[in-house]
Amino acid sequence: MRIREIVSVLEQVAPLCLQESYDNSGLIVGDPEKLVGKALLCIDSTEAVIDEAIAKGCSLIIAHHPIVFDGLKQFTGSNYVQRVVMKAIRNEIAIYACHTNLDNVLRGGVNQKIAQKLGVLPTGVLRPMPGIIEKLVVYVPIEQSEAVKNALFLAGAGHIGNYDECAFSGLGDGSFRPNEEAHPYTGIAGRRELIQEVRLEVLVPVWLKSQVFSALKQAHPFEEIAHDWLRLQNTHSEFGSGIFGTLSQPLDSEDFLRFIKDSLELKVLKFTPIASKKINTVAICGGAGSFLISDALRAGADAFLTSDIKYHAFFDAEQSMLLCDVGHYESEKYTIELFSTILSEKLPNFATIFSETNTNPIDYLI
Structure with a gap:
């Protein structure tokens, strides 16, 4: 192979x-x-x-x-x-x-693997990644719009969170004039044509852009396709740094620390002073993740597992979250x-x- x-x-x-x-x-x-x-x-x-x-x-x-x-x-x-x-x-x-x-994928990524070892059910990403979604806007003759839409969906366009086949459509009039070298789907050379078209909008992850555009070219009847790619700052709920989720059952802080040490087969475990509250919501970042301490706090995490935490960063937990340094290699092994x-x-x-x-x-x- x-x-x-x-x-x-x-x-x-x-x-x-x-x-x-x-x-x-x-x-x-x-x-x-x-x-x-x-x-x-x-x-x-x-x-x-x-x-x-x-x-x-x-x-x-x-x-x-x-x-x-x-x-x-x-x-x-x-x-x-x-x-x-x-x-x-x-x-x-x-x-x-x-x-x-x-590291930056929720499903099937490094952090989900750690979560599986600890029995944590992931519910979200700590810091979603911006700039990885584009909007495709394309104009299609009304009679071909459903076929084009279905082709885009099959290629991976139109996913928003737990929903797929998401799109927006609006009717309008499109005009064009073919020249002598054109091979128009409709109309004749030298004469302006006016046809009813659908403006179709779908979201596309950047890594599927080529695949989606190939599907568009195959499904669209025009030889020159009027379309726009718009880069968005929207984030995707399944891509970004770190994850958070809930334990299958809450644990006391000391029991939670022993559970981590045993489950991840750790020789040593560094952590902040133990709080009295139970551990239920857990944030995870394999590798060096101290840059996500504030994100873990905002997510309401009772504990945050990561590695390579510097001395002063341990103070950032504000004694309201159990901060655990499990080791870099240990978090990714x-x-x-x-x-x-x-x-x-x-x-x-x-x-x-x-x-x-x-x-x-x-x-x-x-």
């Missing part, structure tokens, strides 16, 4: 356009047209992981963290990033990263299970192997 076919399955769940501006998700090393037989799934692409891929005959590594964030200006092997890339190239091993684009689930559902005959290499750069003396 070609690499592009494999990674396209991941990108159906986590489109690359959802990654943060600083990120470098996508195919970092390798030819997208290369045929591969199996993939090694990991959190980090390290030299040890490359060696493991070689030993296990995996010509594709799918990692959560990109091995390259900033551009490489030289390949001398002077640091681990250069050595990993050089070793991967020498051994014809491709490296693909699925990072903040997978189940991501390889996500990769496996996504790929096995769509590509049941493609082999994936969980890396046995512990890439956590932090250890603890207990």
